Amino acid sequence: MEIPTGLATALRRGTLEFCVLALLENEERYGVELVTQLGAETALTTSEGTLYPLLSRLRRTGLVATTWQESPAGPPRRYYALTSHGKAALAHFRSEWVTFRDSVDHIVGTEHQ
């Protein structure tokens, strides 16, 4: 019975990108900020660095857009913002997620946990 790590990875795979989108919903954030915040949630990431391939993919698929901004102290930072495409994807995920979660809870018996 040793599924845990594989299970966590599988659960993360379809959901983590929407956690990134949700973090960007109300404000722009720079890479280190995003990655540190997600990295603090141990269920969501294995290490901060593993988030960069995801961020790169989100840029390429146009769900986020980035701009370089000067920082008050230190080097310029790349800020991530949600695009309209990203907003739509997040809204879609929200409704899908609720249905999905409810179905799993119902079948697995985790409704009241």
Next chain:
Amino acid sequence: MTYSTDPLDRLVEDYLAEVARATAALPAGQREDLIADLREHITVARADLDPPTQAGIRTILDRLGEPAAIAEEARQGEPVTAASSTYSPAPPTFSQSAAPQRSSPSTPALILGVVLVLIVILVGACAVTLFADSPDDDALPVINSRTSQTAPAPR
């Protein structure tokens, strides 16, 4: 104070070189993107270290994690999202490893196909001779003459 920036830079460069090695199979653009992202992360995080120490740099790199794990994420993450499947030029990364797998099942399939075609031809040939034999007894002499033309030896 004997610390210079050199050993710190070397730590960073060694780490990024390891990432570069681990991601050798990625398409060049993607790999450069990833390394640039990690470099930027390190630069930004390093600026927050009050005195930039080796221990501080090590912590930043440790939190980024194993280059192999990052490479694995980059490799696995690609084909999963629906959006990336519209990028048909992207998958060629995997075509190198997938190509032999794809061609090896097709060879047996080809052989199977050829065998099937041969069987169909044989069955067809049998059917032709059977139908030719049974349906009309009146035509027997004709058939005999035909068989004698094609295969005179057996009779």
